Amino acid sequence: MDSPAVIAHRGYAGVAPENTIAAAETAAAHDETTMLEIDVQPAACGTPVVIHDERLEGTDTRDGRPLTDTTGLVWETPLGEIQTARVLGTDETVPTLAQLLEAIPETVGVNVELKNPGTTDLRFGESLSADDRDDRREVWTPFVERVIDDCATFDGELLFSSFCEGALAALREIAPRYAAAALVWDDLEAGLEIARRYDCEAIHPPRNAISGTPLADTEYAGFGADEPKIDILEEAHAEGRTVNVWTATNWRQFEALESAGVDGIVADYPELGTYSSAR
Template structure:
């Protein structure tokens, strides 16, 4: 079962920072990061629409330039919000990357950066429009549909989008859901996991991977 570092193992490291990405890449099969566009146009790695929760600044990401975001102190690291390019450069080529696109209109630039810096990356999103855009721009880059809705409906959406991966929430992920997704030719990764008990339950359901908040959720028997 694959271990994917949620925001760079957000319970262990300052989420979506280069520090987290580098630490997570040392132990995870894949690193998951969130991507938005900032006010000056670059793609940056941050989960929320605003910078308030994770930094000493205030306001929407989209209203701050890259220079302003780089000048912030994110989660006490003394470093600012990284760009997607910086994050991709920090992750070794043998470690996978899951780029969750939070907004429409980011697919083209994200796919260009993937091609240039990390061809093992995949794109994921809760948005059907985002994934459809990515498929149109470059269908060779694998896509994952994220959902916390009814799994049966989610599988149909993922099939319609030609997704290679189905990423349901842990609460929606049952053995039947996994089997249905596998029959459709998709790999299943559940999110977000914070304990070995949760990982064990999902392993019994047959998932292919877990998006985890901690690096120690997989025991030797499940890894």
């Protein structure tokens, strides 16, 4: 069995301040790292910045810490203020997408998650009607154009993913040459519909959505502790799609997903596959 690709979640958020240049450099320094996963949103001027939550202080604390020492909605905050915001009590700051891409070697791929175009109305995780698709594509288009512009000089592998159908619709219209992935939240059928609609090269389900694993009996990412009704691994592979699963936080989860035959594992820590019996 081939080992799954290891995708560093926010730059291995378990060992470095997430979505920072330090995290990206840490992830790239590990030989096992196939790809770096990051999140992008616009600053007030539209410049793509690398940050996960819609608020600078975070919508949830990380072990009691705010995400940064600055507050406010990301897309309402001037770029200069965002760039000086320190992440998780460290001296690391929020980078622009362009700055982060310049800091990593092109031997490491980048999974750019299109997180938010600058709105609280995201239509998150939904499979949309035709009219709604057009509307949401228009909402996302200006931001996706800025992201694509910033990625133009990066010669490494790029994969764009999103929980929002509008983002994928905009990507396919603006830059169909790039690989796309539908991120799945609480509805496997919707995720597959979106992946099929945009002929996505990949689909990214949560770790408990993989049938036949111990993880399927746990609550996570909007799914209850029940065996999935759809074998998303079988369905996606039958359609020629890569299945990258998020997020492994320990070696036992990694082992279960590797044994199931997933193609990639988004991980919070490096070297989680060290003790896997599937190797």
